[in-house]
Amino acid sequence: MEVLWLTWRQHRMQVLVTTALLAVLGAVLLINGLGAADFAAQNAPAADCVADTPACSAYLVEMNERIRPVGELLGWLPLLAPAMIGAFWGAPLLAREFEQGTHQLTWTQSVTRRHWLAAKIVGLGAAVTLGGLALAGVVGPWLAAFDVPPFDVDRFDLRWFRLVGIVPAAWWLAAFVLGMAAGALFRRTLPAMAVILAVCALAFFGLLRAPSFYATPERAVQAEVIDELEPEGSLYVASYWIDRSGAKFTSQEAELALAGPCGTDETTKKYAKCSFSHGYRRVAEFHRASRFWQFQWTEAGILLIPALALGGVAVRRTLRPRI
Known part of the structure; x- marks a missing residue:
């Protein structure tokens, strides 16, 4: 409990800011989604209507106008959110301890080095994972409000694929672990932050269209x-x-x-x-759309397996006493 309390005291700002941002985003999506659902309930034409007929065309245009501005805002989150998690949650986790020398004081107390690391990494890693799932939890119902035929929302679309399901949590956790590993290896906060920002950008653009290759089409x-x-x-x-x-x-x-x-x-x-x-x-x-969850787990594995492996190396290096 003592270690968990110390972890909270050290990292409460990241937790509170992230929670507040998710709450604001949730409120925006709720207001926008309720408006779309109310409009669809009153104006949705037949699901099989022809797109160039006046009623169907007007409905599609209005729904597109409602989803577009919020969708453009959300479009940056698959890149920015993991980068910020890695830079502000992961990178300072160990790097700041080494920079300030506070790890030496911590390791001379009754708490072992292993226990100290486990509490910080597991506790904050769980919080990061829950944050990613919370993001998917608010985006999913918002998309469902627009998914009223003839206006269909395709969750396989690259705009939405990394905002729903388990992929946001996988990106957030992988970025956190890689940021922590960079901090442990460099032992300086700013270099670790720069490295994780570059890694997140490379991973995002490298995997941007990767789902097409996750299985034989x-x-x-x-x-x-x-x-x-x-x-x-x-x-x-x-x-x-x-x-x-x-x-x-x-x-x-x-x-x-x-x-x-x-x-x-x-x-x-x-x-x-x-x-x-x-x-x-x-x-x-x-x-086919039925492969959605297969591809979600595939991308999660692509992100988490190397991240956790590198994180394990960094933790082992941290646990080894320096001569």
């Missing part, structure tokens, strides 16, 4: 005129054309090859029928 071949090859809510991977021999063509290459007999307007059904009659087929690669 399904493949659908269009041999007759249909509106969509991919099921609703699927994660798009790629699309291309093939000929009778199976050779691949981009849309531009197929358009050039078919310009003579079929024309150049590939958006029409006439063009599609003509291209199919000449042996061409359109192919779409995608991941």
Whole structure:
């Protein structure tokens, strides 16, 4: 209890500021989501309405106008939130103790070095994980308020994938552990903060479109005129054309090859029928919406396994007495 109390006294500012920011965000999402739900309840047209009809078009425009400004704000969180957690929660955790020499006083008390480290890392790591889950807990219901057909919200969309489910908690915890490891290895707060900010940026942009490669995509071949090859809510991977021999063509290459007999307007059904009659087929690669949780756990593993391994090395180095 004594160590937990000391941990709280040392890090209460990070906890209180993060809690306050989550509370403000939750209030903004609640107000925005209630407005959208009320509008949808009173104005939603038939789920199968045609998008270019006045009622359906007006509904889609209004819902998009309601989700867009808050969505743009949320769009920065998958990058900024882990970076701030790593820089202000993780990096100072051990680096500040070494800089100020307070670890020497702590380790001469009745509390062992191992117990001291375990209380700080486990306690704050649990708080960080709960914070990430709280973020997902407020974003999920907000998205559900907009998910009223014909306006559909795709949680596989890269705008939302890292704001729902378990991925926010995985990003926050991985950033915290990596920040702690940087602090333990550098033993200086500012260098550790700079390193974790760079690591978070590299990880975010490196994994930005990675979900498309978390499994082998399904493949659908269009041999007759249909509106969509991919099921609703699927994660798009790629699309291309093939000929009778199976050779691949981009849309531009197929358009050039078919310009003579079929024309150049590939958006029409006439063009599609003509291209199919000449042996061409359109192919779409995608991941079904049912893979959402598989991909959530995959990304969590990609983040946490190396982070926890490096964190373990840093803890072992900290526990080893310096000669």
